[in-house]
Amino acid sequence: MQPFSEVKLQQMKISAAQGAKDRAIWKQMQDDEATWSSRSQHQLVYDSSHYIQFHRPDLVINAVLSVVDTVYADTAH
Incomplete structure (x- = not known):
């Protein structure tokens, strides 16, 4: 952006x-x-480009972990 x-x-x-x-x-x-x-989350990342996995891998990892946590929480019910 x-x-x-x-x-x-x-x-x-x-x-x-x-x-x-x-x-x-x-x-x-x-x-x-x-x-x-x-369940979407829209996050603007101004210090990245289309290749966010290279510029901000921390955000990608946190997003994936958030989805995994959500799935586990949903299946625990």
Whole structure:
């Protein structure tokens, strides 16, 4: 969700304003997708890219452990 760098904007051949609009639309789509499940959690990670598993493996591990804990808690009932 970080703003596009000047280099990226030039590569994409768009203005900073167009880049900001792109990011806003992308966030809106992610917000909508997060509503598809009653158990979803939507977390924005500004210091990562699409490859979050490389940039923030701690968050990926914690998310997986959270799902596992939830499944175990549900099956214990």
